[in-house]
Amino acid sequence: MEMTEIHNCRNARVEKFATPEEPFHFTDSGLPNVYLVGIKYFDCECGSVVAEIPAIKQLMQLIARDIVSSPRDLTGEELRFLRKRLGKKATEYSKYLGFTAETLSRVENGKQAFSIQAQKLARLSYCAFSEDPHLVECAKMILQSILEEIKNRKKSRIVLEMDANREWREFKAA
Numbered sequence: 001m002e003m004t005e006i007h008n009c010r011n012a013r014v015e016k017f018a019t020p021e022e023p024f025h026f027t028d029s030g031l032p033n034v035y036l037v038g039i040k041y042f043d044c045e046c047g048s049v050v051a052e053i054p055a056i057k058q059l060m061q062l063i064a065r066d067i068v069s070s071p072r073d074l075t076g077e078e079l080r081f082l083r084k085r086l087g088k089k090a091t092e093y094s095k096y097l098g099f100t101a102e103t104l105s106r107v108e109n110g111k112q113a114f115s116i117q118a119q120k121l122a123r124l125s126y127c128a129f130s131e132d133p134h135l136v137e138c139a140k141m142i143l144q145s146i147l148e149e150i151k152n153r154k155k156s157r158i159v160l161e162m163d164a165n166r167e168w169r170e171f172k173a174a
């Protein structure tokens with residue numbers, strides 16, 4: 001992967017250690033908000049900051065788990081991250097969400113919002129296709145919340161009935 005590549009410019013570089021106070025901003029993750037602690041990184045005179053990141057597969061898996069199991073709204077960047085982790089092309093992946101490839105591209109680029117339902121489908125399809133055993137429980141919870149939504153949609157109906165005295169009353173199923 002690109003991010004483990006050794007930075008070979010000839011400028012001087014300063015070795016640093018990423019701490020909770022001064023973490024390494026992991027921008028190569030494709031996400032704007034991922035920080036790493038407990039690794040060495042180099043501040044180069046050319047302006048670039050490079051880290052040699054070990055166990056990158058496990059790291060990316062943990063980031064994906066966090067995104068999938070979080071109750072926050074999914075961002076376009078996170079959606080792209082999940083798609084890339086699954087190794088899916090946009091044309092194929094868009095079908096899982098009921099999008100066209102063009103819509104998926106706009107959503108991933110943050111130019112279009114996407115519904116809670118599409119967010120749930122994205123999370124659920126990651127659980128299904130990643131085959132990460134840690135996400136089985138998460139998949140069940142997402143399914144449960146989809147089922148509850150369907151139930152609540154029915155409940156939100158207001159049904160009124162004309163009674164024998166020609167007055168309206170709340171309809172109660174027998």
Ligand SMILES: [Zn+2]
Nearest residue numbers: 009011044046
């Ligand atoms: Zn450099």
